[in-house]
Amino acid sequence: xxxxxxxxxxxxxxxxxxxxxxxxxxxxxxxxxxxxxxxxxxxxxxxxxxxxxxxxxxxxxxxxxxxxxxxxxxxxxxxxxxxxxxxxxxxxxxxxxxxxxxxxxxxxxxxxxxxxxxxxxxxxxxxxxxxxxxxxxxxxxxxxxxxxxxxxxxxxxxxxxxxxxxxxxxxxxxxxxxxxxxxxx
Numbered sequence: 001x002x003x004x005x006x007x008x009x010x011x012x013x014x015x016x017x018x019x020x021x022x023x024x025x026x027x028x029x030x031x032x033x034x035x036x037x038x039x040x041x042x043x044x045x046x047x048x049x050x051x052x053x054x055x056x057x058x059x060x061x062x063x064x065x066x067x068x069x070x071x072x073x074x075x076x077x078x079x080x081x082x083x084x085x086x087x088x089x090x091x092x093x094x095x096x097x098x099x100x101x102x103x104x105x106x107x108x109x110x111x112x113x114x115x116x117x118x119x120x121x122x123x124x125x126x127x128x129x130x131x132x133x134x135x136x137x138x139x140x141x142x143x144x145x146x147x148x149x150x151x152x153x154x155x156x157x158x159x160x161x162x163x164x165x166x167x168x169x170x171x172x173x174x175x176x177x178x179x180x181x182x183x184x185x
Contacts, residue, residue, distance in 0.1 A: 009126030061091040069175040072166045077101040108164050110136035136162050147178040
C-alpha cells in the first residue's frame with residue numbers, strides 16, 4: 001500500500017501548524033510568539049490571527065470586458081487619440097490623460113513568445129495541478145498573459161501558433177481566457 005503524496009496546500013497547512021506549535025511553545029517559555037525563521041535565521045513575530053480576505057471591487061467601467069467573456073470574446077480598449085491598445089483594458093489613455101477609449105475585440109490568433117510552468121503555487125491555487133502560463137503576441141501586436149492549455153509543457157515551443165479562447169475555470173466555475181496551441185503547431 002503506497003503512501004499518497006500531500007498536496008501543496010496540505011504541506012503549507014502542516015508547515016503553518018508546526019510554526020504555530022513552536023510559537024505557542026515560545027509564548028509559554030518567553031511570553032511572546034517570536035520564532036527564528038529556519039530559512040533566514042532572523043527573529044520573526046508569528047501573528048496567530050488568521051486573515052481571510054474577500055473583497056468587492058467595482059468593475060463598472062470595465063463591465064464590457066466581463067460581458068465579452070460571457071459571449072466568448074476577449075476585449076481590450078484603444079485610445080481614440082493615439083490608437084494604442086490596452087490589455088488588460090484600461091478606462092483612460094495614460095498618454096493623453098482622458099477617458100476617450102473605445103472597446104475592441106482582440107484577435108484570437110497569436111504566437112507564443114514565452115512560457116513557464118508553475119510548480120510552486122500561491123496558497124489559493126494549491127488545489128490545481130501544476131500549470132503553465134505564457135505570453136502570446138496576438139496578430140494585432142497586443143501581448144496577453146494567460147494559462148496555457150497543454151498538460152505536457154515539452155510540447156510547447158516559443159514561436160508556436162496559439163489561439164486565445166474563453167473557458168470556464170473549474171472548480172470555481174468562472175469565465176476566463178487561456179492560450180491554446182493551434183492545430184499542427
